[in-house]
Amino acid sequence: MLDRIRIVLIGTSHPGNIGAATRAMRNMGLEDLALVTPRCNPKDLEAYSRASGATTLVDSARQFDALEDAVADCTLVVGASARSRHLPWPMVGPRDLAESLPKALEPAEARVALVFGREDTGLTNAELQRCHQHVHIPTNPDFSSLNLAAAVQVLAYECRQAFLALEDASSSATSAPEREVDQPFGVTWDNPPATHADLERFFVHLEQTLTAIEFHDPDNPRQLMARLRRLFMRAHLDSMEMNILRGILGTIDKRLRDKS
Incomplete structure (x- = not known):
C-alpha cells in the first residue's frame, strides 16, 4: 500500500524543506517523491543535511514541469489546503483520508498522490481543481501556519497508521474462519479507475x-x-x-x- 502513495511537492523554495520532507517520508515508509518546478536546487547540501540519512529519496526524487505530469498515472489526487477557495470542494481530515486509502488502492493499478504547495502561497486554484479532494490539517486557528515538512509528516504518519491497521486486519482474517470480503458497492469492481x-x-x-x-x-x-x-x-x-x-x-x- 505505502509503495503506491506518492508525495508531490510543488514550487518548493528551500532545499532544506525537501530534505526534511524525505526524512518524514522515510520514517513512515513512503519512498515515492515527485518535485514540480522546484524553486531551488533539490540536491543542495542543505537537502542532504536535513534528510538525516534519507539521502536515497533525495537522489531518487523525480522532477516534473507540471502537476499534470507528476500525477498522470494516479487514480486519486489529494491536495493539501488550508481551506476551499471560491468553489467548495470535497474536504477530508488526515485520518479520514488515510482510512479511505486501503479501498482507494484496492485495484492493483491504483496510485494515490498527496500534493503539497509552495511554502509561501500553497496551491493555486487551478492546481486545487486538479485534485479529487482536499485534505485539511486542523491546526490551532490562532497559529495555523504549518511547516511544509511537518505537513508531510502528519499525512505520512496517518498513512502508516492505516497501513498498520490493514496489516492487523489481514492477520486476523488469516487466522479467523473464512468469510466474505467486503467489496466496493458489494461487488468486485469490473474496471480499474481512470487515471x-x-x-x-x-x-x-x-x-x-x-x-x-x-x-x-x-x-x-x-x-x-x-x-x-x-x-x-x-x-x-x-x-x-x-x-x-x-x-x-x-x-x-x-x-x-x-x-x-
Missing part, C-alpha cells in the same frame, strides 16, 4: 465540445468547467466509464462536422 491523465484529456475534450455546441463561452466561463471538474472528480470514474464519455463526445463532434 489523472485520462481525466485531463477528457476535460480538454469536454470543454472543446461544449464550446462547439455554444453551451460554454470561454470568454464568460462562469465557473462552468470548474464545477464540471468537481462533479466528475467526485464520481471517481473507472476506465470504461471514461471511454463511454469520450465516445459520447466523439459522436457529438462527428454530428457537428457532418452538419457543417
Whole structure:
C-alpha cells in the first residue's frame, strides 16, 4: 500500500524543506517523491543535511514541469489546503483520508498522490481543481501556519497508521474462519479507475465540445468547467466509464462536422 502513495511537492523554495520532507517520508515508509518546478536546487547540501540519512529519496526524487505530469498515472489526487477557495470542494481530515486509502488502492493499478504547495502561497486554484479532494490539517486557528515538512509528516504518519491497521486486519482474517470480503458497492469492481491523465484529456475534450455546441463561452466561463471538474472528480470514474464519455463526445463532434 505505502509503495503506491506518492508525495508531490510543488514550487518548493528551500532545499532544506525537501530534505526534511524525505526524512518524514522515510520514517513512515513512503519512498515515492515527485518535485514540480522546484524553486531551488533539490540536491543542495542543505537537502542532504536535513534528510538525516534519507539521502536515497533525495537522489531518487523525480522532477516534473507540471502537476499534470507528476500525477498522470494516479487514480486519486489529494491536495493539501488550508481551506476551499471560491468553489467548495470535497474536504477530508488526515485520518479520514488515510482510512479511505486501503479501498482507494484496492485495484492493483491504483496510485494515490498527496500534493503539497509552495511554502509561501500553497496551491493555486487551478492546481486545487486538479485534485479529487482536499485534505485539511486542523491546526490551532490562532497559529495555523504549518511547516511544509511537518505537513508531510502528519499525512505520512496517518498513512502508516492505516497501513498498520490493514496489516492487523489481514492477520486476523488469516487466522479467523473464512468469510466474505467486503467489496466496493458489494461487488468486485469490473474496471480499474481512470487515471489523472485520462481525466485531463477528457476535460480538454469536454470543454472543446461544449464550446462547439455554444453551451460554454470561454470568454464568460462562469465557473462552468470548474464545477464540471468537481462533479466528475467526485464520481471517481473507472476506465470504461471514461471511454463511454469520450465516445459520447466523439459522436457529438462527428454530428457537428457532418452538419457543417
